[in-house]
Amino acid sequence: MLNLTNIVDEGLSWLDGTGPHSDIVLSSRVRIARNIAGYHFQSGIGSYESLDIMKKVETTLSTRGYLKEGAFIELADIDDIERKLLLERHLISRELLGQFKNSGLIVTDGGKLSLMIGEEDHLRIQSLMSGFILDECWKKVENMERDLGEALDYAYHPRYGFLTACPTNTGTGIRASILIHLPGLVLTKEIGKVLRGISQIGLTFRGIYGEGSDVMGNYFQISNQTSLGKTEGELMDHLSKITNQVVEYETNAREILIRDARIQIEDKIWRAFGILKYARAITPEEGMNLMSAVRLGVNLGVIEGLTISTLNNILMFSQYGHLEWEAGRPLNKAERDVRRSARIRKLLANDEVL
Amino acid sequence: MLNLTNIVDEGLSWLDGTGPHSDIVLSSRVRIARNIAGYHFQSGIGSYESLDIMKKVETTLSTRGYLKEGAFIELADIDDIERKLLLERHLISRELLGQFKNSGLIVTDGGKLSLMIGEEDHLRIQSLMSGFILDECWKKVENMERDLGEALDYAYHPRYGFLTACPTNTGTGIRASILIHLPGLVLTKEIGKVLRGISQIGLTFRGIYGEGSDVMGNYFQISNQTSLGKTEGELMDHLSKITNQVVEYETNAREILIRDARIQIEDKIWRAFGILKYARAITPEEGMNLMSAVRLGVNLGVIEGLTISTLNNILMFSQYGHLEWEAGRPLNKAERDVRRSARIRKLLANDEVL
Numbered sequence: 001m002l003n004l005t006n007i008v009d010e011g012l013s014w015l016d017g018t019g020p021h022s023d024i025v026l027s028s029r030v031r032i033a034r035n036i037a038g039y040h041f042q043s044g045i046g047s048y049e050s051l052d053i054m055k056k057v058e059t060t061l062s063t064r065g066y067l068k069e070g071a072f073i074e075l076a077d078i079d080d081i082e083r084k085l086l087l088e089r090h091l092i093s094r095e096l097l098g099q100f101k102n103s104g105l106i107v108t109d110g111g112k113l114s115l116m117i118g119e120e121d122h123l124r125i126q127s128l129m130s131g132f133i134l135d136e137c138w139k140k141v142e143n144m145e146r147d148l149g150e151a152l153d154y155a156y157h158p159r160y161g162f163l164t165a166c167p168t169n170t171g172t173g174i175r176a177s178i179l180i181h182l183p184g185l186v187l188t189k190e191i192g193k194v195l196r197g198i199s200q201i202g203l204t205f206r207g208i209y210g211e212g213s214d215v216m217g218n219y220f221q222i223s224n225q226t227s228l229g230k231t232e233g234e235l236m237d238h239l240s241k242i243t244n245q246v247v248e249y250e251t252n253a254r255e256i257l258i259r260d261a262r263i264q265i266e267d268k269i270w271r272a273f274g275i276l277k278y279a280r281a282i283t284p285e286e287g288m289n290l291m292s293a294v295r296l297g298v299n300l301g302v303i304e305g306l307t308i309s310t311l312n313n314i315l316m317f318s319q320y321g322h323l324e325w326e327a328g329r330p331l332n333k334a335e336r337d338v339r340r341s342a343r344i345r346k347l348l349a350n351d352e353v354l
Numbered sequence: 355m356l357n358l359t360n361i362v363d364e365g366l367s368w369l370d371g372t373g374p375h376s377d378i379v380l381s382s383r384v385r386i387a388r389n390i391a392g393y394h395f396q397s398g399i400g401s402y403e404s405l406d407i408m409k410k411v412e413t414t415l416s417t418r419g420y421l422k423e424g425a426f427i428e429l430a431d432i433d434d435i436e437r438k439l440l441l442e443r444h445l446i447s448r449e450l451l452g453q454f455k456n457s458g459l460i461v462t463d464g465g466k467l468s469l470m471i472g473e474e475d476h477l478r479i480q481s482l483m484s485g486f487i488l489d490e491c492w493k494k495v496e497n498m499e500r501d502l503g504e505a506l507d508y509a510y511h512p513r514y515g516f517l518t519a520c521p522t523n524t525g526t527g528i529r530a531s532i533l534i535h536l537p538g539l540v541l542t543k544e545i546g547k548v549l550r551g552i553s554q555i556g557l558t559f560r561g562i563y564g565e566g567s568d569v570m571g572n573y574f575q576i577s578n579q580t581s582l583g584k585t586e587g588e589l590m591d592h593l594s595k596i597t598n599q600v601v602e603y604e605t606n607a608r609e610i611l612i613r614d615a616r617i618q619i620e621d622k623i624w625r626a627f628g629i630l631k632y633a634r635a636i637t638p639e640e641g642m643n644l645m646s647a648v649r650l651g652v653n654l655g656v657i658e659g660l661t662i663s664t665l666n667n668i669l670m671f672s673q674y675g676h677l678e679w680e681a682g683r684p685l686n687k688a689e690r691d692v693r694r695s696a697r698i699r700k701l702l703a704n705d706e707v708l
Contacts, residue, residue, distance in 0.1 A: 263634060263635055263688070263692060266634045267633055267634035267635045270632040270633055270634050271628075271629050271632060271633050271634075273628075273632055274625075274627075274628030274629050274630075274631050274632030274633065275625050275628050275629065276628075277628050277632075278624040278625060278627050278628030278631075279621055279624055279625045279628065280617060280620045280624050280625075281618070281621045334617070338617060341621075
C-alpha cells in the first residue's frame with residue numbers, strides 16, 4: 001500500500017503547462033467507465049463485493065508495476081477537506097465526496113493516470129495531461145484498462161457494449177474532454193456562436209468544475225456527450241477535430257483583438273495583473289476572471305517573465321478546498337477571499353515580471 | 355529679467371510634502387488682490403497703463419532682492435501649453451489663460467511666493483506652501499505687499515478697505531484656502547454633514563481645480579468666501595480653526611475605518627496601487643480616485659516605502675497640461691490617458707514599495 005500523504009502532491013503534473021497548445025488548451029482528460037461482471041452495480045452493491053473489487057484491483061495493478069509510486073487512498077481514511085482537495089484536482093468526482101464507503105482512489109504515473117473505485121461505476125480509469133493531447137491520454141487509459149481486464153471480467157453486452165450505471169456512458173464508456181481557455185472568443189462576442197455549434201454536433205461544454213458548474217474565467221470544458229454506437233477512435237477524432245477548429249477560432253479572435261484594440265487589451269491585462277498582485281481579498285469569480293486576462297497577456301507576449309506554470313498553480317491552489325487544506329480547517333467565505341489573495345500574491349512572487 | 359525656461363521648475367516646492375499635517379492638508383494658499391490708485395481697473399485698462407504697472411512692479415521687487423532667483427514671465431511670451439502648465443501649478447488663474455496681453459507672472463522664494471500682474475486685479479500676490487501653514491503663507495504675502503506698497507499707491511477706501519474688481523474681494527482683499535484630502539469622511543459618508551457645516555459659517559469648498567470644478571479624488575479646497583468687514587487675522591484664524599476641526603473629524607473617520615473595516619480598506623488601497631502601477635490607460639477621474647486611496651494607504655501605514663512626495667508629483671504631473679507640455683504638443687483624450695498611466699508608472703518606479 002502506498003503512502004497516504006502523497007495525495008497532496010498528486011494530480012498536479014499538468015500544471016507545468018508543457019503540453020502541446022497549452023497556451024489555449026490547459027489540459028486533456030480521458031476517462032472510461034467499467035463494471036465488473038458478477039457483481040451488483042454500485043447502487044445496490046454490498047460491502048463484501050466492494051471490498052473484493054478493491055482487493056482484486058490492487059493485486060492486479062500491483063503485479064503489473066502500477067503501484068511502485070503514487071498513491072492508493074481509501075476514501076474512508078481521509079477527511080472532508082482532503083476529499084475536497086482531490087475533487088479540485090479532478091482525481092475524484094462529486095459522487096465520491098459523500099459516498100466513500102469502500103471507495104478508493106489510485107493515482108500513478110506522476111498523477112497522469114488514476115483510477116476511481118466505487119464511484120457511480122465500479123471502475124473509472126482516467127488520464128489527465130497538460131495541453132491538447134487526447135491520444136496520449138487515451139493510450140494510458142487503454143493500457144490500464146487492458147491490464148485490469150486480464151484479471152477482471154468487465155460487464156459487456158454484445159449489442160450495447162460496456163454496461164454502465166448511467167446510459168450515457170454505455171457503449172465505449174468513454175468520456176474525453178479538454179479544458180480550453182477562450183478569452184478571445186468571449187471578448188469578441190463570438191463565443192455564443194461557437195458553443196452553439198459545438199452543441200449541435202454531439203459535443204457538450206461546461207464550466208471548469210464540470211457538470212452544473214458556471215462558466216468562470218473564460219474556461220470551458222468541451223467533451224463528448226454520449227459514447228454509445230461509436231468507437232473510441234471515432235469519438236476521440238471527433239473531439240480532436242472540433243478542438244482544433246476552436247483553437248483556430250480563438251487564435252484568430254486574439255489576433256483581431258490585439259490588432260483593433262491593443263491599448264484596451266493591454267490595459268485590461270495589466271490591470272488584472274496589478275489587482276492579482278496587490279489585492280487583499282479576492283472572490284473565486286473575480287480571481288478566475290483576472291487570471292484569465294493575465295493568461296491572455298502571457299499568451300500574447302504582453303506580460304513577460306510570468307510562466308504558464310505559475311498561472312496554473314494559482315488556478316489550482318486558490319481553490320476553496322486547497323485553501324482549507326492549507327489552513328488545516330474549514331474557512332468561511334471572508335477568510336477564503338483573504339487567503340486566496342495571499343496565496344495568489346505568494347505564487348506571483350515566484351516570477352519576475354518585466 | 356529672469357530666465358523664461360525656469361517656469362517648468364516653479365510652483366513645485368509644496369510637492370515635497372514636508373509641511374505640518376501634510377498627511378491630510380496637502381497645501382495652504384493665501385492670496386491678496388490689490389489695485390494701483392490712479393490707473394483704470396483691468397476691465398478698462400490701457401496698454402500704456404499695464405506696461406507701466408509691470409515696470410514699476412519689476413523695479414520695486416528687483417531693488418528689494420525678490421528677483422535674484424525665480425521667474426518673471428510675460429504671459430504674451432509663452433504658448434497655450436505653457437499657460438496651461440502654470441494654471442495647473444496654481445501660479446496663474448483661469449482668467450490669465452485667455453487674457454494675457456500685458457499680463458505677467460513673477461515666481462520667487464522657491465515657488466512659495468508669486469505675483470500675478472494684470473489678472474482680474476492689477477496685482478495678485480500669492481503664497482502656496484506644503485501642509486497646513488496658513489500663517490507662514492500670510493507672512494510671505496504680507497511682506498511682498500508691504501514692499502510693493504512702499505513704491506506703489508494701493509487703491510483704498512477708508513470705509514471699504516482695499517478696492518478690487520470683484521466685490522467679494524473688497525476689504526482685506528484676501529483669500530486663504532487649504533487643499534485637504536478627506537477620504538475618511540467620504541468613505542464613512544460624513545462628508546456631506548461636514549461640508550454643510552463649512553458652508554454655514556462663511557467658508558466655501560470647491561474641487562481641486564477651484565471654482566466650478568468637480569470634486570475628484572476626495573480633495574477639497576476650503577476657503578473664506580468674502581473678505582469685507584474682517585481683518586486678515588480674523589479671516590485666517592477662522593479658517594485655521596475650522597481646518598483643525600476638519601482634520602480632527604478626518605482623523606477620527608480614518609481610525610473608525612481601519613478599526614471596523616480593515617480588510618476592505620486594505621484591499622481597496624492595494625487594488626488602487628496595483629492598478630496605478632500597471633494600468634495602460636487612466637482617465638483623470640480614475641487617477642484621482644486611485645491616488646486618493648493610495649495616499650490614504652500611505653497615511654495609514656498600510657503601504658510602506660511610498661513617499662507623499664511621489665504622490666504629490668503624480669497629482670501634479672499627471673495633469674492635462676503637464677502631459678501636453680511633456681509631449682510638446684496637444685494631445686487627444688485617448689493619448690492623454692495612455693501618457694497619464696505611463697507617467698504614473700514612471701513616478702511610482704522611483705519608490706520601492708514593500
